[in-house]
Amino acid sequence: MSTRRFRAVLFDMDGTLVHTAPDITAALNASLQSNGLEATDEQTIENRIGKGARSLVARVMALQGVVDDEALVDRVLNDYFSGYLSHVGRSGSVYAGGVGCLRALRANGIRTAVVTNALQRSAEATLGHYGLAEHLDLIVGGDPATQPKPHPERLLIAMRTLGAFPADTLMVGDSSNDVLAARASGCSIVVLPHGYNEGRPVSELGCDIIGALDEVAAYVGAATTVECG
DSSP, X not given: OEEOOOSEEEEOOBTTTEEOHHHHHHHHHHHHHHTTOOOOOHHHHHTTOSSOHHHHHHHHHXXXXXXXXXXXXXXXXXXXXXXXXXXXTSSOEEOTTHHHHHHHHHHTTOEEEEEEEEEHHHHHHHXXXXXXXXXXXXXXXXXXXXXXXXXXXXXXXXXXXXXXXXXXXXXXXXXXXXHHHHHHHTOEEEEOTTSOSTTOOGGGGOSEEOSOGGGHHHHHHHOSEEOOO
């Protein structure tokens, strides 16, 4: 155990701050059907969110017996990207306490960022629509030049930009991807139980769990000693 004070808190987006699965499902099903494939139920899609859109598309297509067809994956993926922005906010929602959490952290001088595998433009549109972007210092979305979580690269970019170090940064996520990325970057990690962990309970992740977003500020304020995996 090492004593530390948090200067920055990084959040995952999908399944952590925003329940985006309904909008992702609608956009992806529209793309699948326009490319001659079948629509898929929301729970199946939700259980495959987390490693980026390309992985999601390939895994959903594999359930329909479509494997090793990169050209079709590209078409479905491009149609999904084109259509997603028109679905933002139709059926999704901010998780309870999201805005208040970000406000409380900022009021206490803690810098905040979202670090997500979603495309930058999708992340900005989603967070802007739900009124979260204005309470964040930084949004680090998917970029072909950087590695997606669970690789730590995007977390490290966020820390450098915020002027924080791994020792004084907390990651708030919902899945093994967030836990692995945080541990690889050297920062601390806490997870929420309401998100997208590929169908696995977060109790299997081996780190602290908090019940809701409105508990984050209190966790940060109370955490004088935090174990970094």
